[in-house]
Amino acid sequence: MALSLRKSSALNLELEGSTGSFRVGSIAGTNNTLEVKYFLTDLSLDYESGASAQVLSHLAPVRELFETEKLEFDEIMQRDIDDARVSAELVPYLLDKNSRDMVKLFPPIVVVILPTVPNANRPADKYPPVVTEDGTSADGQEERRTRSGAIGQEVFEFSQPILDGEVVKHDLNRLKLNTERTRLVIVDGQHRAMALLALYRNLQDKWTDERRAPYKDFYEEWTPNYIRQFQLSHISLPVMFCTFPELDEHYKGDFDLKKAARSIFLTLNKTARKVSESRNRLLDDNDLIALFLRKTLSAIKNRDVLSQNSIRIFNVELDQSGDRIKIESAIAVTGVNHIYYIIEHLLLNKPDDVSGISARAGKYYKRTDLEAYGASRRLDARNILGAALADTTYRDIFSRDAGDKLAEQYDTNYGAFLLEFYVRFAPIEAHCRASLSLEENLKSQENRKLRPILFEGQGMSRVFNDHRDNLREKLKSKEFGSEATKIEEIIKNLDITAGQIKSAIDRFKGQRAVNFVDSISDKNKLKDGTDIHPKIVGFISDLYDNVFSSVAFQTAAVATFFGEVERAQAEAKKVGAAKIDVTAEFDAYLTSLHALFVPKSVSQFRSLVEVFVGKVEGEITEWKLVRTPHTFREVVYPGEMQPDQWPKYRYMMLELWRPQNEHLQAVVAASRDVCRAQVFKALVGRRKDEFTRNEVKREEDLTPAERATFVTQAYEAIRTLLNNLGWKTTEIPSKKTFEGLSAEPAEISPAAVAEEDEVWESAEDAADEGISSAE
Structure with a gap:
């Protein structure tokens, strides 16, 4: 007699509920949408239900499921959890003394069933082949099964009864999972889920796992004795498990499982509690700038641990609070919004967006036409994509292939240098x-x-x-x-x-x-005992908090270089000169910046202090600061340095920069003269306004001597600032030369696209209009 062998199923978790489907998409540049087949059930703290306990043991936020340092940026699907809010608001909602016998209601927690890469704890791009077939259950019920993976290697399986020839969606539906080959990734409702998980883990002492343990402290007040006072069987939360049956190994379209999961998240959160702008940008698959952002962040994240340079992904603030621009993390030195802003400007700026030291103009979130705003030319899109595809590719409409090719070109032309700035700026x-x-x-x-x-x-x-x-x-x-x-x-x-x-x-x-201060030869003069003097540490810390980590400074450092190089390349091309060696010039540019920001002596350190805060009298460790009229802020811009004011720092970069190429030298000198003229004119105006206000005097009543005094005061302040920025006294133009400088930039090419009546608008302004700045 032949021996009949049947492979054992790998599906080890079975749930009961109902099924349904909806569609998400479309992906940029296509009209395609993707079916989401979901399974709706509920989880409770009633431990007579073995399935609930088993799901709760496997359900976890992304931070606990995967080692985030090993994930790529296209695998990031969630924001940080506010454990304080969960413990202070959501757990008390579940454990309500005034209504302890009532069933609590939350919107469904949305979970995506993700397969993992074999022998690696990271999400796979596709499911194993998905098949749908009719059969008979163990109790003789005709049913339809949708299964991913061969028997014995399954990932999931839906079982739906067939009654009178119709597939039943609501009654006696089952979902079976292989918990060894899948991860249950929460894509919406992770705060609600964390409330339930905290109660479960406190009751069952399930915090011992290394990735869970750091968060235990946030929930310690909810002791098992306290929790057991409540009717736990009445605490039940709906959960929706989502799959994408089309996304198996045979799928040829633009989606993958991670992109599909992000699509669900963004769809659900468009009208939900506001997600931070930085998180939206990380997840957005319909914005080329966001794609380029992830390219740069991935480059930072993938830096080898043996690298000579020290930047790591924790130095980038990924989920900035609300839409704040200022860095909050002590460890971070830049942020998602910083890098996004820089890339957006590099690729979509027009010649008249930056005029001297004036605030940057333009509503960049509206700029979707790559040709009109220069991105197509800067990325060589017509050669990279072909003319036909380039003409139909926009910032918010692009195929996956076009996006990938342009991302590679972005990385070559801009991203590599942006990374070099973060790696090499001392x-x-x-x-x-x-x-x-x-x-x-x-x-x-x-x-x-x-x-x-x-x-x-x-x-x-x-x-x-x-x-x-x-x-x-x-x-x-x-x-x-x-x-x-x-x-x-x-x-x-x-x-x-x-x-x-x-x-x-x-x-x-x-x-x-x-x-x-490591490069300072006589650094012992900065010490109090064996340590750097606390007041010097304080000055350096303020410099990081208010200058180095700001969007304005970082944008100025990078955009100034590329703006001037782009103009100089055009000038060189006009006369048939060789192209500028961008790499060599970038090296020279960083060296120029380091002349100020890497002091080699205590004397140079004093100059740095004088540029930013004032003059140090006596021994520097005594830190007797005297306010002076020639700091950068007093001379250039005493107001708050918002991101759009970065051209003020651009002026500083132009004063520090010593280019090698003759065409670049000429362009930088011309831009510097325009900035000097504007700074001088504005400073004379401020001196005049200050005098008339203090003396209660009308402008028309000012004497020629008084007016001359304002000019002299402004010139002396600028001259001292330039000296502290590294200019020798003999190299600084005379007062008469300053008075003769033109504050108007060189004529802009008539090919520049006009954008009438535009001024910079912040993310907050855009939100007030009901428009996201990422649109």
Whole structure:
């Protein structure tokens, strides 16, 4: 008799619920949409339901499922979790003393079933082949099965009863999963899910996993004894498990599973609680600038740990709070919004967007025509894509193939240099080296609290502080009753952690200051004992907080170079000269910037201080600062340096830059003269306004001598600033020369596309109009 062998199924988790479908898309440049087949069920804390407990043991935020440092940027699908909000708002909603017998209602948690790459804990691009077939269940019920993967190697399987020839969607539907080959990735509702998971883990002591443990402190006040006071069987949350049956190994279109998951997230969050602008930009598949952004971030992320340079992805603030531009993380030195802004300007600027030191003009979020705004030319799109495809490719309409090719060209023409700036600009390298040293130190100590707060979720420091404040408020309101003693102990432990965080950040700032002054030959004059003097550390820290890490400074540093090189290339082409060696000139440009920002002596360090804050009298460690009229802010722009004001820093870059190529020298000199004229004219005007205001005098009543005084004061201030920026006294033009400079830039090419009545509009302004700045 023949022996009948049947392969055993690998599906080890079975759920009951109902099925349905919807579509997402389309991907930029196509009319295609993608079917999402979902399974709707619920999870509860009723442990008589084995399936719920099994799902809760496998369900987790992305931060716990994958090692984020090993994920590419196209694999990022979620923002940081605000654990303080979960603990302070969502857990109490579930555990409501006033309605403890009521079933709690949340919108569904949306989970995508992602297969993993064989022998690697990272998401795969496609499912194993998906087949649909009719059969009979073990109890004789006719059913339709949709299965991914061969029997014995399955990923998922839907089973739907067939009654009277119709497939039933609601009753007795089943979803079976292989938990070894899949990850249950929350793409919407991770805060709601975390509330349920926190209760489950506290009851079952399920925080021991290394990737979960750092977040335990946020939920310690919810003790098992406290939780068990409530009717746990009545706490039940709807969960929607999503799959994309079309996206198996036979699929030939532009989607993959990660892009499809991002599409669900963005679709669901368009009208939900606002997602930060930085997170939207990271996830947006319909914006070429976002694609180029991810290209640069991936390059930073993929830097080898043995690299001579120290920048790492934790030096980039990925999920900036709301739409804030200023960096909040002590460890970060740039952010998603910074890099996006820079790339957007590099590719979509017009010749008249920047005029001298005036604020940048233009509503860039409206600029979608690559040809009209120069991006097509800058990326050589017609040669790279062919004329026909280039003519139908826009910032928000492009095929995957076109996007990939343009991204490669962006990386060659711009991205590689942008990365080089972050890698080689000495103050940024000093910052990154200090942060890497701290991270390695915490790793060696196996510190499971400080390292995640400082390095893994850049919103965690803010969340940690919010959590401490929430617990204090709860203690004051006597919310926990007999558990108050436990809460007091938790707060004490949190205060100890807060002290350790502050100490770690202080050590980091001290090491950063050491790195910053490393090139100073007589650096011992900056020390108080064996350490850099605290006031000098404070000055350097302020320089990072308000200058080096700002969008305005970083944009000026990069965009100034490319703006002038682009003009100089055009001038060289007119006379048939050889193309400018961009790499060599970029090297020379960084060297020029380092003349100010890498002081070689205490005297040069004094000049740096004088440029930014004032004159140091006496020994520098005494730090007796005298306010002077010739700092950069006093001379150029005393107002707040918003991103669109970056041309003010452009003027500084032009004063520092010493190009090698003769055409570039001429272009830089011309731009510098325009800026000097505008700075001089504006400063004379401010001196006059200050005088008339203080003396209560009308402008028309000013004497020629008084007017001459304003000119002299302005010139002396500029002359001293230029001297501190590295110009020799004999190289600085005379006052008469300054008075004769033209404040008008050279005539703009008539080929430039007009954009009438445009001024820079911030993300906040765009939001007020109901328009996203990413549109």
